[in-house]
Amino acid sequence: MNLSPLDTAIFLVLGLFGVGFYALLIVRHLIKLVIALQILVKAAVVALAAAGAASGKLELGASLALSVIVVDTVVAVVALALALQVRKHFGTLDVSELGTLRG
Amino acid sequence: MLAGELTVLTIALPWFGALCIWLGGNKAPRLTERAAVAFSVFAALASGALIPFATNQVVLRIPVGGVFGEFTFVPDGLGILLACIATGIGSLAVIFSLDSMRGEKELARYYALVLLFIGAMAGLVLTGSLLLLFFFWELVAFCSYALISFHNDDPKAVAGGIKALVITQIGGVGLAVGVLLTYAQLGSYEFDALLRHSAQMPREILGIIAFGFLLAALAKSAQVPFHTWLPDAMEAPTPVSALIHAATMVNAGIYLLARFYPAFVNVPAWTTTVMAIGMLSALLAALMALTANDLKRVLAYSTISQLGYMVFAVGVGATLASQFHLLSHAVFKALLFLAAGAVIHLTGTRALAQLGGLSERMPFVRNAFVLGALALAGVPLLNGFWSKELILEAGAQNAGMAAFILLLFGVSITALYATRVTWLVFWAPPRETNKVASSNGHSRPKEIGDAPRAMRIALGVLVGATFTSWLLIGGVSEMFARTLTLANVHVLTLFEMMAEIFLTPLTWIALGAVGFGVWLWTARERFANVRASWQFVTRAAENSFGFEWLNAQVVRATMGAAARLRVTQTGQLNWNMVGIVGGFVLVLAVLMMRW
């Protein structure tokens, strides 16, 4: 079977999507959660680039992918800054300890 | 034309007064009191002045636009009668408050809410737009809630207020649905549209509207099974109880039924349901009044029972009789409540076990209360007698002998509990009278004496009205016949009424029932055995025939569901993500399914 990059894109996106969301459900370490988010962002980048290619507008998809990388890097930075602050005040990065607000 | 201006005045005067008093704050209590009396009395005068202008035409039209239609006002006979009751009895309650509320904190809030209440009720009965009716309907509910829980520090008062609010609002949903369906069908909120075009509507829809309105009326007028809020509303200051029972709140339901009776009369099972519920409420509440041990609760159950008669009367098509009884009831129930309020105010308790032997200490209050009780029992020449006889007669004519006999049973019990409560308060040997236990923590024990001046004025006016209000039958019926063209009301002059009542044997039978009830109390010792065998009834009555239990179950179920649902808010990020992923799976699955 001859798979083109576009066909593998679907497989890749779904795989990363699954891994990322599984991690968000299971992982308790805040920094690792940010890593999971980054994995999801990879899925989005791949999806956009591939979608651009699929619709014959490679440069459009690539441009979107670029923007996503930039934006989500900022989000990651913000998340890490928050994580440091959490570490300082909660003494841990276990998000299960961040469960004081409930009910 | 003056009618529009007077209509506006009737509503706006109390509201304007409420605004002034609210803004004025608690700095000058005397001024607040005077302003409240002035605004309420002027509102009463304005509504009285409306009487000659009674019309079935729209006198005021305010376009609101969009889906809100027009706000209209139609001061017809029915509306004016109820507006006069609301403002008249309302202003007497305000006058009575001068004494009974003196020294309370936050008088401004009290009087502002009372005036808002009176104005809202006047608006409710004078408007001609269903949406505006709903507006006022909700506003009345809000005022009753705020006033019942006026003593916010008392958890019972707060609970009573919220109960009243929630139950009447649940009924209000019925009204809302009815109004929405009417608008969807007819594209108008006018009363006239509904009354005239009801026959053109699809039958199911008209049925839903009819029963929606009925639901609202039953909740508002505290009829079985929605009556549970009324006894709990007794935590309100007593003038407010008088207001709710006689002038404003509960009358709204009767008004609604009477107003739209012509539209719904042909809806299958509607009139039967109305009659049945009225009858049931009249009898059950009377039994509960017989067993209650709290002065105000007795009166509360008695209100439910009397309202039951009115609902029944609407059900058999006797609009005039129902509204006439509403008038009588408003007068004598206000009298009873205010007299009871005087007793409570002066003794500091309302438990029947702690009252008694007050006959000599407060002769004025005693006389007033006895008169009210006699009118309630239906003793001749007092207003309650005439209107009750009209209802009994209509019942016998239109609903058959079985209904009449049941009603007679109710009449006897009414006489019985009226006698009982009067005797227990004034003539029973004083049991714990002087160990004045403040029942709600805010009235102060004091020297027990007779009523002070403002109370006497209010009581005096009501005593007079108890003797005379029935003389108005001619005017009322004429006004109804002229302006309620669809309600099929005939002019009934005073002499016609007297002749009609005295010439029918039913009246004498009913009087016999009254006498029997009174005699039952005097001979109660002799029936000790019978009472023992009827204990299951009395016990059931003490437990409100299970309706309180039902009520509590509903509340508990809701609260329990709320508590259990809180578990879903785990505060755990991972579980929160389960919500997101799970939601995605669900939504995608639903969208992908082939329907």
Added chain:
Amino acid sequence: MMPAFVWLILVLVLAAPLVYLGGHVGRLRQLVANATSVEWETDPPNHLSQWLALGALAVAWIPFTLAARASDAAFALGTLALRFDGIALLLSALALGLGTLVAIFSGAYLRGEKQTEKFFALLLVMVGVMIGLGAARDLFNLWVWFEALAVASYMLVAFQRDERASLEAGVKYLVQSAAGSVMILLGIALVLAQAGTLDLEELGARLVTADSNLLFAALALFVIGFGVKAALVPLHTWLPDAHAHAPSGISAMLSGVVIEAGLIAMLRVMLPLIPHLQGQGNRVAVLFLVFGAINLLAGNLLALRQTEVKRLLAFSSVAQVGYIVFGLGITFWSGQGVGAQGAFFHLLNHGLMKGLAFLAAGALLFALRAGLPRHAPLTISDLAGAARRYPVIAFAFSIALLGLGGLPPLAGFMSKWQIFVAGVDAGNIWIDVLVVFAALNSVLSLAYYAPLVNAMYRGNVSPLVARGTPVPRAMVVPLVVLAVGVVVVGVAPNVLDWLTQPASAALLHSLGY
């Protein structure tokens, strides 16, 4: 010549760095003054940034009025365009109005907080970006606006960075929201692959040949992705934390505008897809109706047993979003504008009422804070007797609560009524049932609003209230303005027609009716 609404965005966004610098100027001046002793325990009182922010917001009203007159102005930069249609107008009016009041309110509220210039700069960014979001006409561009809004929101939620609860709320908000935005991106990718364009107006024509399965997948991704931000149950779990533990002004913005902005963004991206679902557009309507109903019930039940004031209000936002979603669902079902107009009307009213409620709660929190442990939540029992000492605040708060409970003649009733009228007009028995359900929920909501009102009017003053500090006038003014608004809209509902009608017209236009 740029249209006025672009200036509106530019004024706000460009003023933000100035506000930030303004704070530093103030601090430098202070530094020079205290050159000898550098005391940073609490920042020096520093009003320059607040005044600059207020100035920027005041200036922004000029282009806003111009933009409101020129309907449907468009602005193109490259292939991307912004278009100021009815929905954008509605969102910008709400964002700018509430943002201005929050800016007035927050200066005093943040007294004692450090580095408030960042707060005000972020607030300006938030308002400006929200207006841009409303006007975006490109699917991806919309996402970028949205992320900018989200980043500003995360930072504002966690603004009180020494408070554990704020951090916790910020973390949850960020992670859940970021997961949602990845879903949106995947949806965008699906649409792009199908249509080869992202322009929302072109999409309609390009999607004619699209496969409806893929559109359903994109739709689900959009609904969930934006649903996280719009707090659809069960995606709402971040909301009570974030709304309850943000600074109160931000709570007002979040509840009053930001979640609604999420809903509007969701609408924007969904609308071009709906006509191409091969006759199964009704599914979307059903989805919305069901989400509305679930939101109503869950929000109300969760709020019923709350004792913390701000948390209660946050859950009530979940319920109120339910009404808006319900109204939109009715329009999707029937194609009549009344439901959407009611939904937009309720959106505005909710902004007014919930903004007022959060600001009033914030004012009371500010007043009673002296007696509370630092950053402890305000509970209902703490409010006992608040009306004695703070009559205006308590009254305004009561108006907000009763309005939210749907009591006439306040704003909330009118918009709910409009939604109900639309529902009954739709002529479907199930929608009728849902209307009854929604009305019953309104009653249920009174069961938690009413006790809150009662608590404030108690005679026994709680110790906290007895020790409470006076509230500065700058915090009371926004409350009065909003309270008057809630009453006026309730009495004369057509004063907002100029906002709701174009918005629902724009919605119907996008739906192709």
Added chain:
Amino acid sequence: MFSGLIAIAIIMCAVQAIRAARLLSSAVWLAGASALTALWLYILGAQQPAVIELSVGAGLVTVLFIFAISISGEEAFTAYPRVPRKLALLLVVGAVALLAVDLAVASGMPRAVDERAVSTLSDTFWNARALDMLVQMVLIFAGVLGVLNLIGHEEIKEVETPGEIQIAQTHLPQVVEPENEELLRV
């Protein structure tokens, strides 16, 4: 074919990033995934995003992670996941399966024919979609402000209370629950 292998490798890296017991290894695996993604993008023909992915995704972000990890310390707490693994697996498999079915049922990814002239990426990014970029600047500004607010005070605080940033060095007591040795790997 080659791209398929890379895709598998990317997913493997992602899985390892999640499974790795040590945070630093996680970050390195993520960098690996990033680098491979860059390669994949390159093969697709999207050279510029590939370069950016390599520099930003694999480079900058990894540096950031390592920086954050070194400040916060390698906190080796491990415990049961709060959400049952089976449930998590079920949900994720469900979501992926539904999406996959959807894509499979769909008549392939239709390729819309583009009638307009193909432009270059830089033109698209800098001119056609300049607005995206402008908004990103606002976003970056907001992010910077926020980060400054969150961690920017430390230098000032350091003067007074140097103890506050000691977290970097201190290792707080590790929360290791009993009998979860085998669960050390998530």
